[in-house]
Structure formats: C-alpha cells, structure tokens
Amino acid sequence: MLGDLRLAARRLLRAPGFAAAAALTLALGLGANTTMFSLVSAVFLRPLPVQEPDRLLRVVTTWRDGDGRSINSGALGWDDVPALAARRDVFAGVAAFGNAKLAMGEGEHARTVHAALVTGQYFGVLGVRAAIGRAIGAGDVGAPGASPVVVLSHALWAGRFGGDSSLVGRAVSLNGKPHTVVGVAPPTFRGTEIENVPEVWLPATQGGALGVVGPRAYQRGSRWLHGLARLAPGVARAEAGAAAARLGGDVARDYPDSHRGWGVRVVAGGTLLAADPSEHGPVFAVFGALTALALLVLAVTAANVANLQLARAASRRRELSLRVALGAGRARLVREVVAESALLAGAAALVAAVLGAAGASLLPRLGLPPMLDLAPDRRVLGATAALALGTGLLFGLVPALWVTRGSLTAGIKDGTAGAGRSRSRLRGALVVGQMAVSMVLLVSAGLLLRTVSALRDADVGYEPHGVLSVALDAGTRGYDATRGLALYEQLLARVRALPNVRAATLHAIVPLSGNGMSQEVRLPARGGAVQRTQYDVVADGFVEALGMRAADGRMLGAQDRPGAPRAVVVNEAFARRAWPGQRAVGQRVRLEGERGDEATVVGVVRDARVGDITGRPEPTMLLPLAQEWTSGMTLEVRVAAGAPHAVLGAVRRELRALDPDLPTGEVRTLEEVRTQAMFPARLMATLMTAFGALALAVAAVGLAGVVAFAVAQRTREMGVRLALGAAGADVERMVVGEGMRLAVLGVGVGLAAAAGVARLLSAQLYGVGAGDPATYLLVAAALSAVALLAAWLPARRASRVDPLVALRAE
Amino acid sequence: MPFFTSSAPAPAALDLAPGAPLLSLRDVEKSYPVGGSTHYVLRRISLDVKAGDFLTIMGPSGAGKSTLLAILGLLDHDWRGGFTFAGQPIHALPPKARTSFGRRHVGFVFQQYHLLDDLTVAENLDVPLEYRGVPKSERQALVADALDRFGIVGKKDLFPRQLSGGQQQLVGIARAVIARPALLLADEPTGNLHSGQAREIMGLFQELNRQGTTIVQVTHSEENARAGSRIVTLKDGWMTEGAEG
Numbered sequence A: 001m002l003g004d005l006r007l008a009a010r011r012l013l014r015a016p017g018f019a020a021a022a023a024l025t026l027a028l029g030l031g032a033n034t035t036m037f038s039l040v041s042a043v044f045l046r047p048l049p050v051q052e053p054d055r056l057l058r059v060v061t062t063w064r065d066g067d068g069r070s071i072n073s074g075a076l077g078w079d080d081v082p083a084l085a086a087r088r089d090v091f092a093g094v095a096a097f098g099n100a101k102l103a104m105g106e107g108e109h110a111r112t113v114h115a116a117l118v119t120g121q122y123f124g125v126l127g128v129r130a131a132i133g134r135a136i137g138a139g140d141v142g143a144p145g146a147s148p149v150v151v152l153s154h155a156l157w158a159g160r161f162g163g164d165s166s167l168v169g170r171a172v173s174l175n176g177k178p179h180t181v182v183g184v185a186p187p188t189f190r191g192t193e194i195e196n197v198p199e200v201w202l203p204a205t206q207g208g209a210l211g212v213v214g215p216r217a218y219q220r221g222s223r224w225l226h227g228l229a230r231l232a233p234g235v236a237r238a239e240a241g242a243a244a245a246r247l248g249g250d251v252a253r254d255y256p257d258s259h260r261g262w263g264v265r266v267v268a269g270g271t272l273l274a275a276d277p278s279e280h281g282p283v284f285a286v287f288g289a290l291t292a293l294a295l296l297v298l299a300v301t302a303a304n305v306a307n308l309q310l311a312r313a314a315s316r317r318r319e320l321s322l323r324v325a326l327g328a329g330r331a332r333l334v335r336e337v338v339a340e341s342a343l344l345a346g347a348a349a350l351v352a353a354v355l356g357a358a359g360a361s362l363l364p365r366l367g368l369p370p371m372l373d374l375a376p377d378r379r380v381l382g383a384t385a386a387l388a389l390g391t392g393l394l395f396g397l398v399p400a401l402w403v404t405r406g407s408l409t410a411g412i413k414d415g416t417a418g419a420g421r422s423r424s425r426l427r428g429a430l431v432v433g434q435m436a437v438s439m440v441l442l443v444s445a446g447l448l449l450r451t452v453s454a455l456r457d458a459d460v461g462y463e464p465h466g467v468l469s470v471a472l473d474a475g476t477r478g479y480d481a482t483r484g485l486a487l488y489e490q491l492l493a494r495v496r497a498l499p500n501v502r503a504a505t506l507h508a509i510v511p512l513s514g515n516g517m518s519q520e521v522r523l524p525a526r527g528g529a530v531q532r533t534q535y536d537v538v539a540d541g542f543v544e545a546l547g548m549r550a551a552d553g554r555m556l557g558a559q560d561r562p563g564a565p566r567a568v569v570v571n572e573a574f575a576r577r578a579w580p581g582q583r584a585v586g587q588r589v590r591l592e593g594e595r596g597d598e599a600t601v602v603g604v605v606r607d608a609r610v611g612d613i614t615g616r617p618e619p620t621m622l623l624p625l626a627q628e629w630t631s632g633m634t635l636e637v638r639v640a641a642g643a644p645h646a647v648l649g650a651v652r653r654e655l656r657a658l659d660p661d662l663p664t665g666e667v668r669t670l671e672e673v674r675t676q677a678m679f680p681a682r683l684m685a686t687l688m689t690a691f692g693a694l695a696l697a698v699a700a701v702g703l704a705g706v707v708a709f710a711v712a713q714r715t716r717e718m719g720v721r722l723a724l725g726a727a728g729a730d731v732e733r734m735v736v737g738e739g740m741r742l743a744v745l746g747v748g749v750g751l752a753a754a755a756g757v758a759r760l761l762s763a764q765l766y767g768v769g770a771g772d773p774a775t776y777l778l779v780a781a782a783l784s785a786v787a788l789l790a791a792w793l794p795a796r797r798a799s800r801v802d803p804l805v806a807l808r809a810e
Numbered sequence B: 001m002p003f004f005t006s007s008a009p010a011p012a013a014l015d016l017a018p019g020a021p022l023l024s025l026r027d028v029e030k031s032y033p034v035g036g037s038t039h040y041v042l043r044r045i046s047l048d049v050k051a052g053d054f055l056t057i058m059g060p061s062g063a064g065k066s067t068l069l070a071i072l073g074l075l076d077h078d079w080r081g082g083f084t085f086a087g088q089p090i091h092a093l094p095p096k097a098r099t100s101f102g103r104r105h106v107g108f109v110f111q112q113y114h115l116l117d118d119l120t121v122a123e124n125l126d127v128p129l130e131y132r133g134v135p136k137s138e139r140q141a142l143v144a145d146a147l148d149r150f151g152i153v154g155k156k157d158l159f160p161r162q163l164s165g166g167q168q169q170l171v172g173i174a175r176a177v178i179a180r181p182a183l184l185l186a187d188e189p190t191g192n193l194h195s196g197q198a199r200e201i202m203g204l205f206q207e208l209n210r211q212g213t214t215i216v217q218v219t220h221s222e223e224n225a226r227a228g229s230r231i232v233t234l235k236d237g238w239m240t241e242g243a244e245g
C-alpha cells in the first residue's frame, strides 16, 4: 500500500494542475463540513471542563399542560433538590443553580455581573476545584443570608481585579452588600450553560438577602433552579432516568397543589447542550438541516473530483490499455486510482482544516453566544479526516471501477472508443447531480432569506423601532415594594420629562428576548377551569411606549394602586381561549392558582409576538406593577426622533439622581432584541446561502470542465464541421447547447428535489410558502445563467479550432 | 449510376468570364516560424485550374500537398501571394469573408472519411445543407435525392461504424457534393481503401467531373492520378507540372 501511495504521489506530481484542482475543490466541500462540525462539536460534543463529564446529568422537569402535552420547563424547586439527592442508589450527588444578575461595586463603578446561586453540592458534583482559595461548599449553604461568600470567575478576577491573589479573604460589594471572596474558579470553567455564563458563584441561600429571588423562593412550588446530578458508580443513565421519573410521579402525587402534572427527566449533562432531540428540538432541527446540507456541498465537490478523475482516466486510457496488455490486472489499476484519491483526500483534509477553522472563526459574527469555543478540536479534525478519507475512497473507487470496466484492449487501437461513451454519460450525470444539489441548496437559501426579510417586516403587534430598553433591578439595592414602587414612579416621571422622549414605561418581560413568565389562573366563570398563561408586569403608559394596540376596555393606569381592586389586561388569545364568544372585559380571573387574589379584566390588547417571533401568540396577561411588585424590570424609552441610544446618558443621569448606587443592567434597543430573535433564521439563511453559492461555484466549474473536456476530445469533429461549412458560432452554439442540456436537466431534477427538501424545511419558514414560485423561478434562472456562462467560456475554444485538423492524418 | 438529376440544387452562381480559370494562384507562399528561422512549406506556387478540370497533386510525404489543398479550400488564410477564386481576389478579402465564400463553393472529402459518429448516414448528409441555411423541407428532398444517386438509400439509418470503409467514403463524397460546390477537394480519398474500392471512388469522381464538378485531389497512387486530366507534383514546397520522374 505504501508503495502504491508513493507511485500515486509521483503520478500526481506529474499532473500538478489536476492534483491542485481536485484537492482544492474537495477542500472547499470538506471545509464547509469542518465549519459545521466545529459548531456541532462546540454545542453538543465538546465535554465541559468537569470531572468525568460523561457521568454528569442534567435534571429537567416537565409539565403536562391543559391538553396533556408535555412541556420541558427545566426548573426545579428548592425542595426538589434534596428529594432527588436522597436517591443515593442512583445519584452520587445532586446540585442546582439559579441565574441572577448582580451589581458589583458601588456608585460610578457599579457593574452588572452574571451570577450563579448554587447549592452546596454544586462544585462537588461537577468536580471543579478552585484555582485559588476554595469553592463554595455545603457549609456555605445553610440558613438564608448566613454566608455572604463569593467565588469569582477566573476572567473576572484577572480582568477587573488584575489577577490580584491577595483578593481572597477580602470583601467585594454585591448588590450593596459585602461578600467575602473565598476563591477563584479555574480559567477553563465557565459554568455549564451556553448563556448566562457566570462571573460569580454564591450560595443559593444568599438569593433572598441579595433581593434577587422572592420571599417564596425557598418554599414548595417556586421553581428557579437548574438541576445537575452525577451518576452513582456503576449506574447507567437509563436506570437513573427511571428512578427520577418514579420520584417525579411520587412528588406529583404527594403534593398535587404545587406539583400536579409534574415529571422529572435526566439528560446527558457533559456538554453545553445534551445531544437529545427531545430536549432541544428546534436547535436540533436547525443543526440537523445545516449538517445535512453541508454534506450535500461535500457531495457536489466530491463529484467534481470524480469528474476530474474520469477526465484524466480518459486521457490515460491508452496508457491503461497498454498496461493491461503488459499483464496488469484490473484490481491493480483500481488500486492505483484509489491510492491517488486517498492522497488527494489527505491533502484536501489539510486544506479543509484551515478553511474550516477560518469559516468557524467567522461564525460568531452571526451572533453566536460567546461561550462557544469554535476552534476546531481533535474531534472536529478527526471527523474531517474521516470524511475526507470516506469521500476519497468512494469517489475514487467509482471512477476507478468505471474506467477499467469493459474491454481495455480496445483502447490501444483507438484512444476514445469503448467505454468512452458511457464514461461521458457518467460525467454528464455527475454534472446533472451537482446542478440539482446546487438548486436544492439555493432554493433553501432563497426561502430562508425571504423568511428573514418577512420576519424583519413582520407585524409583531408592537412597534420596536425607536425604543431603548434599559434593564434595572431595584432589588439589587434592597428596595422593598413600597420604596421600589416610589423609585420606579419617580424615574418614569423624570424620564418622560426628558427632551426627545415620547413615552416611557417599565415592564418585566422584554418581547422576543427569550424570557417569559407563566402561571396558571383559574376562571371562576367556568367553574374554576385552569388556564396557563404568559404574563408581564407593567407600569402605566405601557401600551403607548411599546406601541401596542388596545382592542377593548381600558389599559392599566394610575388608578390601579396597591389596595385598589385588582385589575388585569389580557390579550386576544387569552380572551378567545378563556371566554370564547364572550366579551372579556368584566370577567374575573383568580391569579396564581387557588391561593391568589381575584382580579377583574379591565381591557383587552391586540395579540403581540412576545415569546416567539414565528409562533402563534400565546395567551398573555398584563398585571399592574403597583399591584404585583417585581423588582427586576426593564425601562422602555420611546424616543421622538433619532437613535434611541442617544437618550441613554440622560436616562442614566436621572437614575443616578434618584439612587447613585443602582446599576443599570443590559442596555439595548427593542429592534436589536428583535433582530436577535431572528438569529436561528439568519444563521440558517447565511450558512445556506454560503453553502449554496459554494456548491453553485463548484458545479459551474464542473460543468465548464465537462464542456472543456468535450471540446478537447472532439477537436477533430469540430474541425470537420468547420470544413463542412459550419460557422464558428455554429459549433460554439452546439457545444453550449450540450452543456446546457445537462444544466437544464439538473435544474429540473433540482426543482423536484428542492420541493421535497423545502417541505422538510417548512417549520423554519415564515411569510413564504415552501413552494414559493418566485423563489424557484429566480433560482432556476440564476442557475441557468451561471451554467450558460460556465458552458460558454470553454465553448469559445470550439469555434477557434483550426479546420486543418480535419486534413491531417492521425 | 443516376448522377445529378434535375432536382439537385443549382451550383452557387459564379461569374466566370469565358476561358478564365476557376482558381488562379500567383506566387503563393506559406511558412511556419521554427525556432528563430522560417520554415517554408510552399514556395512561389503559381497554378491555374480551369472549371471542369480534374487535377491531381502528387508528391512525397511532407511536401505540402495538404497545405496547398487547405489554401485552395479557403480553410487556411495564413499565406502570402495572389489567389483568385472564380474571379474573386481572395487575398483582398478579410478572413471571415474568405471562410463564408469557401463554404458556398467548396466541398471536402477526407482520407479518414470524418463522418460524424453520432449521426446516421442521412443525418451526415444533412449537415452541410444545415450549415448553409437550406430550409428543412428542401433539405429532406436533397438528402433523399443524394441517397438515391449514390445508391445508399438502404444505409440511410445506419451509423458510420456500421459501414465498411468504402461505404463510408461513398457517404463522405455524397456529403461533399450534396450542396453542389463548384470545387471538390479530396485529400487522399482512397488512402484507407483497398484497390477495388479505390477504383470505384475514382469512377465516381470521373462521373462527377463529367457532370461539371471541378476536382482537385491529392494522392500517392499513380493509378488514381490517371483518373484525372492533369497532374502537378510538389516537392519540398516547390511545384512542377506533370508527374515526377
């Protein structure tokens, strides 16, 4: 075999043009896959820097909604953690964490940091030891507020604190309260999530004292924790899953009040996302589709290599025949061609690793979370190499068998007879396939691009243009309901008085930010029927500031004070669901299941897309802030003109005037949030367009190659035709026509295939049908135009053939 | 053989003054640059061919016979000297016009027949007519007529590889004359045939010549040369009248 490879290398070096063309095309296709692998690996495969990642689990909880459907909710309650941990037979340890944002530092220097509020087993279960000092342990998680300690992330410590190791033992201010730094996490450890990457870790029992969780957070029924568990030695994941499911069922039975419809599942926890479609359906669909399409791109490029191999074999046919006459067996010739392919694939894999890494380094520009480590690792490079080898062998073997089939001795007499005709048919079929795949990719890209533009123009039910969103949390400075409400009302009054501010409000849930709150309400008019609903807590002026539209009744306002009769506004989806065919205004709902107050529906707003930009609006309820104190709010400022960010300075000044130590959280425009919500669609559209363009370019090269080869092989025929009276344009048209026949066939096959693929894609589409004729026509026209150019460039050579070749004896 | 029935197309109109030659070469020279120097293939060729002549060009291999034929057939434009074709000074025409002039008046027969492999006999005959823009309905009639004249009606749907060499050359000649060129050029038309077949082809040429077609053929065979009315010999690019030796 080594000898074969050495000989193959020598042959390839003698045809450097062919070798470079084949290796580079293949590298393009492989590179697209390397980029995709990097993404898949970073999200699903790269093990977290924890101990024995494959023994780590995530504990997720499910709910059955009113219709009996199971929804992944994810969150655990405070009591659920010890209940799970008690199953020592299956779990070596169970831990949980909640996400929060805290103000670090005082006054001018206050800055929001992401925090993880962790249970005592968190670092133990993960098997992460502090780089400096110690981690948080069971001793820190006792009585609420008893242990104000903090572990810093390595990045925060090295950045903000300049890597000062004497920091351990000193205090830092978090939400205005001193916390003793007990340790610094290792640089590799950045939590376990794609988003909300922690910069500090604190005992979960500090949440109340910090004002980031409500007073009921440690009672049964409040769920804000994400569960992690480590398998007990010798226990399989399925066993643990069954035990967890049984436990979930028991808890649901024992506490019907708070846990009706509850269930517990475990999924693999050793990566950022579990490679578990039941857990991340949409992410899986997107990644699955992109990976499949990247493989199609590879197929297109590999077809080019096969095509080049066939062309080369055709020109070597006489030599091959001669060698058969000299006694070489077919197996031996096949081995030679395959050895060449293997070498080409190897070279292509090296180039692909570089190209793929470059591609992956561009991905974050599309808005991928910075947590993702996209640098190709061993796994990615291994997959690239395996794919290269597989492709090389497959696309080397097929032409090798094809070339050596039939009577090789015929070739001695005549360089083009025998298998020549069927070989050119195979080459034609490859080009047809390439065109068809390009068509599929480009139609998909076209539909996704139209989806993105439809999303951009979609009526979301509110007006995101010209609104600045500033996150605030009065809880971080220890405000209670009364003082907090006063602060927020003063802030609103001051902001509304600013020049260029048209309206301002505060609410809890920024639309399309991915955040949401839901609760179950009872409907007295329907015998206490339960309805699950999204809800938002809003200050007055909400409808004006967000540009929503009232449908009926009145909106929430100044009269909805603490102590006044409780009022809510519902959206149309809620009204339709709860009181079909009846007027919603005047109806009553009991909030938060059975324990809560009754409230009167005073108004109905038109539906808006808050949770999901493409999905149907969900039932949603608006509660007045004055009657439902919530500390974590977002200030929405609608400007009269210009960029919303221009008012940020003034808003900050007003805030400082009220409380110099209250930090602002995330600042963005509603438009930015909305754009971010289109991320999956944009990611798909961008990658698909890139893949489609790549495939088309390669297919065009393939077509040009086939045409050029045909011209070269048929020089004599062209000469004869010219001698028989053909004008240059005649032979040119003939050659282009033959190329275009392949292209048109490819477009036809591609149209049918694209229609099938588009149906699979329809879940990702919005505002455009999977069969959108304009997209198909446009792509077909574009493809034909490119094919025409690709066929015409080499065809020009046909018209320049010297007719004298017809007179020359062979 | 029923050559040239009335339905054959009229030859392209040529204003030939009575007694004036169809072809007239004056000091035609052809050379290739080889390395730094110039390699002459044809030297000061002066030749008149009258309408109705059957001229044979002979000479050793490499003498420049095919080269001369290509110039006469207006396939080659890269030469110096004077060349008048049916009173038309070719040397004064731009290359494009030379090609289209040639297309109208010249038919070629090749040593390797050069039938188009993918086309049937009938389709091969159709090719020159199509390139000359003859309407489809007329083409069908002309092809049917030519098949008939050359006695190959039974072969019309066969592909070239299904014919013997002699039959292929028969088709090649039919194809060369189907558009009724004023000049028929043949480069070693029997080079790949055995002598019996060669005699038939020469008979056919003589018949065509009797019907008025001017023929210039290249051959190595004395016997073929005798079929013609006149012989010139090329040697190292120089031309002499008559057979050599």
Ligand SMILES: Nc1ncnc2c1ncn2[C@@H]1O[C@H](COP(=O)(O)OP(=O)(O)OP(=O)(O)O)[C@@H](O)[C@H]1O
Pocket: A809, B032, B039, B041, B059, B060, B061, B062, B063, B064, B065, B066, B067, B068
């Ligand atoms: N492209 C070219 N460059 C240089 N020399 C050429 C070229 N084409 C032909 N020649 C030379 O021109 C000369 C005449 O060639 P030509 O084909 O006319 O000979 P021929 O008389 O037809 O010979 P044959 O009887 O073998 O067919 C030869 O010496 C040949 O080497």
Ligand SMILES: [Mg+2]
Pocket: A807, B065, B066, B067, B187
């Ligand atoms: Mg010759």
